[in-house]
Amino acid sequence: SLFGLPDQAAHERVLLATDPATGLKAILAVHSTARGPAFGGCRLWHYDSEAAALNDALRLSQGMSLKNALADLPFGGGKAVILKPQGDFDRPALFAAFGRAVQSLNGAYITAEDVGTTTADMRGLQAVTPFVSGIPRDDAFGGDPSPKTAWGVFVSIQAGVRLVLGRSSLDGVRVALQGLGAVGWHLAEFLHRAGAKLVVADVDAAKVERAVAQFGAVAVHVGEILAADVDVLAPCALGASLNAQTVPAVRAKLIAGAANNQLATPADGDALQARGICYLPDYLVNAGGIISVAREYRGEGEEAAVMAEVSKIAERVEELLQRVQKADSTPARVADDWARSKLVTLG
Template identity: 50%
Template sequence: SIFELPDFDGHEQVVFASDSQSGLKAIIAIHNTHRGPAMGGCRMWAYPDSTVAATDALRLARGMTYKNAMAGLPIGGGKAVIIGDARTSKSPELFRALGRAIDQLGGRYITAEDVGTSPADMTFVREQTRYVAGLSGDLGGTGDPSPATALGVFVGIEAAVRHRLGVDSVNGLTVAVQGLGHVGYDLARRLHEAGARLIVADIDRANGERAAAEFGASVVSPDEIVDAQADVFAPCALGAVLNRQTLPRLKCSVVAGAANNQLATDDIGEMLRDAGVLYAPDYVINAGGIIKVCAEYLQEPVDSVEDRVRAISGTLDEVFQMAERDGIATSRAADTLARTRFA
């Protein structure tokens, strides 16, 4: 049962939802609602079986509790997963059925887009429930959250270099950016404008070439970016980029980027610390997007968002100071601080 899965962590509620007409098979996991209704996106993935899907839902929902608490948001953590191939199995009916399942939870869970789903899919969810955020502009949404995420990562990098290198800005520093997508490209622009030198990599060559032309970035291959001679490494592509193979190759003194789940395993946090690398915990530094989506959902003024995203810098200061004081990894300090905020 769910209760025996290793990723079960006292989750408040786990709902299996199905709809035979649309083929919906979904799992909604609500981890913790002490701070408010659980918010987290809906992932669509071709999971091999329902145990793998449930494990992912449990893990992602718990992650949202930590992330939302550290961002100081009045929401808890939850996540939905749809079992299915996002390229072939989507239909308006599928997302309407999901919307009905979410509506039955009466507001305990609020969904949004995630890997495999889009604002357009959320339009169909919205037809059945108001418990959905991250909508496109024509439905009262505020559009792409990536620029807010990039701003949070930028101020987070500033906080990290202040703490680790004692400098006030990234001016003159070298930053290696892995992945120039929605977040990475905007981050690169901000870093360039602030006077940083850039080393970049993307599996899509065109992105690198654009960054070279626009920001004077040096482009290296995706295989080489981990080895880049830089002050800061900013992972903005995939998860698990910090692992036993990549760790010895890092030349930087700060790792601070947008990618989710950067640590392949928890002990990598300690290994980074032992190696003298300051790690900005991913879910703290990349919260800009959820801060924006949450404000949109709560219909808070748009101009309050920027200040709150910039406050990520202060939260990271707290994490860095606690880690130093207690002689622990920053990843562990963040988890501890988060737990006090949602307990």
């Protein structure tokens, strides 16, 4: 049933937007507006099927509700996916058509960058709709959220290394990074500066070569990164990397990374816990980017203040681990309950 997909809480609205002239096929999913307008990025991706795109939009938008709630942002959760047209396409025209779809929701959904979309795309959207963020400006804070996302993941790893691994600093801590994209690269820089030893993998060989040269990283095959002999694993590529096939092979004792929806199913979080591996939920640790674009959108952006707000993610990691001890449960399940308790209308 479209109205009761497994594992999905009900969505308030799902818009299927098409525009034959530009080839646009997009799904705009508004999961919750309880805390405020649904805020979440827009993904441009090639999907094997329309059902896969819908599933991604529903899962990602639900995740945004939890992420925004846990980050105490006055926004609900939403997400859009654009099914990447085959062959050449007119990118500005495609995004203009997508912008009209965003505008048609009249502010119920606010968009920003995500995988496959750029700050230039967001600037293009701005001509069509005001409900967009993540736009670089000369005169004010704004733009690419990925450095802030990376910073939030970094402070989460710092907190986890201290509280879970019992080590006082990252000096000499071995970290495996899956994906050296916008977030992964910034994270690698922060980790390297803090003295961590990096093991990296990316399908893009040039990025791997750069990381080896710049950070003295050890490169491994993409099929081996999740099982690398390290202290910390940071998944920063795509979702569902932690699944029934990969979980038994993980050797890290702590997992904290940027990728959304890292657990293929809730059972994979249980399996990690059973193996003595602490998984810090993706939507808790990767909230830095949404904090950045949300503050930018509200005109509250100021670099130092936003960085301080992102750094507070470390305090939430600490509180989560305390709650986990008391609840005798897993971090993923405790974070879900904690976030859901905050899906309430703000006064």
